[in-house]
Amino acid sequence: MNNKDITKILAILPILFITCVSAQQPIERDGAWDSYPYEKDFEDHKGWPDCAVMEGNSENKKYLPGKDQVLTWTICRSDSPDSDHDGVYDHIDQCPDTPKWMVVDKKGCPLDTDGDGVPDSVDQCPNTPKGAKVNGVGCTVKDSDGDGVPDSADQCPNTPKGVAVDSVGCPLDSDGDGIADYLDQCPNTPAGITVNDQGCSAPAVLKGVHFEFDSAQLTLEAQDILNNVAQSLQSYPELNISVAGHTDSTGPAIYNKQLSQLRAESVMNYLASHGVDKAKMTAMGYGEEHPIASNLTRDGRTQNRRVELQTSN
Known part of the structure; x- marks a missing residue:
């Protein structure tokens, strides 16, 4: 050379x-x-x-x-496989089933330039702001109260910020007492119990719970009602239960108070015999001391002869 x-x-x-x-x-x-x-x-x-x-x-x-x-x-090799025909070989394709018409990135996955979760190939709003909630075609969904439910489906459009909601945008009410969880100070109220605006048990009249004349013996109708009450209370064993007996003003006040005490104890004992923890219950008779209607009318006296149930955590 x-x-x-x-x-x-x-x-x-x-x-x-x-x-x-x-x-x-x-x-x-x-x-x-x-x-x-x-x-x-x-x-x-x-x-x-x-x-x-x-x-x-x-x-x-x-x-x-x-x-x-x-x-x-x-x-x-010129014969390297590309099963989905997206221009990216199978051995590096992280999205191997991409439709042929879809634009992909270098890893073979649908290109999503604005990061809204909707591929560019179907995104009708390609410049969506980061973090915005979008629909199936990548366009911003209006959600005035920011609860994650679009205005078009929101049945409670003014939910306070940060409050947990259900699928229709209404605040959750786990115990079904009509008071939203974020306002409910007694979140485990048994079903059917009347509550106040804080979700705590208000004295609930056990409607239909009556006694034999001048007696603490429950009627058959009263027993049927208390069966349902007992079943409901068994689901909340942590609750304390107060049973209060009341009468109208007919007869001596001392006698009425004694009778109301016996009736309250009768209800408590019946509930205990049907699975409610007796250690969690108290019975008190108030006689004619707390009327809820006038004792001057027959209807008023009927309302005053009652048994009330109240629960507390």
Whole structure:
């Protein structure tokens, strides 16, 4: 080899080195990923992986400066599979079932430029502000009270900020007492118990609970009602229960108070016999001391002859 030949080789070598070393990835040609341009110089072995790093032989090495550097490049098989035809080979495709018409990123997943969870290919509002709630086509959904339920479906449109709501935008009421959880100071009120505006038990008249004449013996109708009450109370064993007996003003006050005490105890004992913890109950007779209607009329006296139930945590 003469000096002229050596000069030519030294002139070509930097170009060859830069081209080969920098070509570490497949290139895109005519919309499809193709192999390294010099792939034709190598046999297409079917046992090779889809892409591999190639190393120059000893003849290449002797032309490299210092003779201790290795010439490498990436070569890819032209038959690498792309099952969903999105332009990304299966071995790097993290979303292998992307529809053919959908624009994807370099990992093969639907492109979502504004990060709203709706792919660009179907996003009708491509510049949605970050964090905004959107519908199925990527457009902002109006939610005036910010409870996560769109105004179009919100049946309680003025819910205070931060209050937990149900699917129709109304505040949760876990115990079903008509008082929203965020206002309910007694959140485990048994079903059917009358409550005040704080969700705590107000004295509830056990309507239909009557006694035999001048007696503490429960009528059959009263027993049926108390069966349901007992079943409800068993679901809330942590509650304390007060049973209060009341009479009208007919007869001596002392006698009325004694009779109301016996009737309150009769109700308490019946509930205890049907599964309610007696240790959680108290009975008190108030006689004619706390009327809720006038004792001057028959209807008023009927209302005053009553048994009330109150619960507390």
